[in-house]
Amino acid sequence: MTDNTGAPERSLGDYLRRISGRPEEYRTVSRQVNPVDFEVTALLEKLDRQNRYEAVHFRDALDVTGKPSQFELVSNLFSTRPRIAEMLHLSTEDVGPELGLQYGELVNGRVAPEVIGNDVAPVQENVLRGDEATMNILPTVRHSEMDLGPVLTMAHVMKGPEEDFYNVTFAKTFPDEAGRRGGITIHTPDLSRLLREWEARGRRFPVVNVLGHHPGFWLGSLAVTPYGTNEYETIGGFLGHPLRLTPSVTWGEEFLVPADAEIIIEGEIVPGERTVVNPFGEISRQYQAQEFAPVMEVTAITYRSGAILQDVFSGHREHMLLGSIPREGSLQRHLQATTGAVKAVHLPYSGAGRFVCYISMRKAYEGQPKEVAIAALARVPALQTVIVVDEDIDAFNEEDVMWATHVYADPDSDVDVLHNLKQPTDYRALGGSRILIDATRPTDRAFPTKLRVPPAAVDAVRLDEWLDPTDQGA
Incomplete structure (x- = not known):
């Protein structure tokens, strides 16, 4: 996907600039909001009850501690089929079976990533380490009234312990009070397998939480692919150009991270350690019960200047579409091939x-x-x-x-x-x-x-x- 000048759209900001002139698709909120006090999800719920599904960009949000955050916040980006159709290089009228079929085609269009240096990677324009690297600086959203607390809802990246592939999967991070550690809810088969394989080695291992990127990044990350697929390549197919990567600040070239992300949390999972996560209002519009989850310790937080934290409006249309469209495409292609x-x-x-x-x-x-x-x-x-x-x-x-x-x-x-x-x-x-x-x-x-x-x-x-x-x- 390209911008008005013909240059590739690489970032969330690139995409938001493209839709910024469409009030039916994109709205901004300039007044200060407190995401922990449900002010973000209360507005989104109000829109939902009126059958309105604009993406909403909050310009002035408080962080977890109640102080003005340097980060802006966007949510509800994936809440309509026409908007997702356009993200997948289709007409906004292609919202039926052609949407799932196009998704399936893009899954097979893998593009090898491009590695760039730390000095030109937008996501590493700002680097926090040590006590400065706390998740409390983020405008993290608390979604529903019985949620355990504010939750980061975007995807995590893990790497095979012996193989050279990267898995990108949505999982929630529940920061602790200090924001230096967090529980990660790992439920998918691929992440669960990676967790088992790493923990069997008895040593800390890398995990990255990506907190904002171009829509093509997220749609590509949701593709149903075999275990061992390098999903950085799959994402490139959805972007329409190579995903740019850069060495992480914690592990260097041993672990590459998305260079055009908005915010990245680099951390390590402590083998065998667990912490309480949930309740959380999930996709079924019910609360997940409390459980024990793996613990991530933050090693660094990096972000581009003017970074925007991205959130998914849990248990509502955005959340549903992010899961349903990839499944529709995968299932239709499978059933058509077999029957x-x-x-x-x-x-x-x-x-x-x-x-x-x-x-x-x-x-x-x-x-x-x-x-x-x-x-x-x-x-x-x-x-x-x-x-x-x-x-x-x-x-x-x-x-x-x-x-x-x-x-x-x-x-x-x-x-x-x-x-x-x-x-x-x-x-x-x-x-x-x-x-x-x-x-x-x-x-x-x-x-x-x-x-x-x-x-x-x-x-x-x-x-x-x-x-x-x-x-x-x-």
């Missing part, structure tokens, strides 16, 4: 973008929709309900999907419950059952046909030519 019949895959807001999946397909025989549903569940185990509809049903229109479910599905033969499939990382107080619904029109018996107005007749009508002007008298 050749899938038209669209959608993970709706009603299922928090995680737990419910709608699949539209061209059915070749009775029983095939159930096969597709099982394949989807095997690919994305977190799904709780999978509903399969015909290709003439819009998987992105929940009303259409529910119509097909209520009209076509026979509860006796088309609804199946699979038992004992609970995921160990699923914190909801549920059993381990999954629901599969075949909501396609039966073809093995006489069955009414869905009505429609002839498409040719509909296409021939131009509303602006047929309807009278609104200012014309009665």
Whole structure:
């Protein structure tokens, strides 16, 4: 992605300048806000209740200690499908299955990163070490009323202990009172595996918390890739140019960090040590229960001049879309490759973008929709309900999907419950059952046909030519 001059967009600031003239997409707040006292999320909640999803840039925020922070704050950046479509080099109208398919294409377009020197890396324009390197200087957000405290919500970077690859995965950091240590909630399979492999060696190991970057960086980090993939390369495919890296200030060339990030926390995880994290209002709009999590000790904080801290509005549309769109693309490509019949895959807001999946397909025989549903569940185990509809049903229109479910599905033969499939990382107080619904029109018996107005007749009508002007008298 390039800016107005044709130069590559490398930073969060580059992207914000591009959308700054669109009030429907981007708003600023100049009054001073206290992120710890819920003033950030209260404003975002107010917008959400009015079905408004602008990205919001807070120009004047207090830090964790209640003092004016030198850092600005932005949140809600990923809260609409049209905005994400543009981030993925599509038209803002490409918000249906083409969005997930484009995401899948970019996953395969890996670009090798470029290494630059510390002296020209924007993120190292300012370096804090020792007692100065405290997370308390940040305008960290407390999201929901029962949260344990303010939480950093962006991604962490870890490296294989023997292999030369970097994993970039979203995980939360809960800073302690002094801001020099923090608990990291590691739940994903890749980070959990890296944690086990490092801790088995019994020594401290590097971890980096990236607290702001270009949207392409984050979308690339969410790609579903095999363990061992160098995700710095995957991110380059989403940026459309090499991700610039630079040696870390703590470990030098042994650990490279994103040079165009806004803020980076460099730290080391203490093997075997755990601290309390959570409760935290999560993707399901429920609180995660308290648990013990690995401890990171801060070694350095680096940041560009004028840095902006980035946050995700947890448990709301931004949070849901960041997870659902990568899964839609990955799942659609997988199902299409294995069945050749899938038209669209959608993970709706009603299922928090995680737990419910709608699949539209061209059915070749009775029983095939159930096969597709099982394949989807095997690919994305977190799904709780999978509903399969015909290709003439819009998987992105929940009303259409529910119509097909209520009209076509026979509860006796088309609804199946699979038992004992609970995921160990699923914190909801549920059993381990999954629901599969075949909501396609039966073809093995006489069955009414869905009505429609002839498409040719509909296409021939131009509303602006047929309807009278609104200012014309009665």
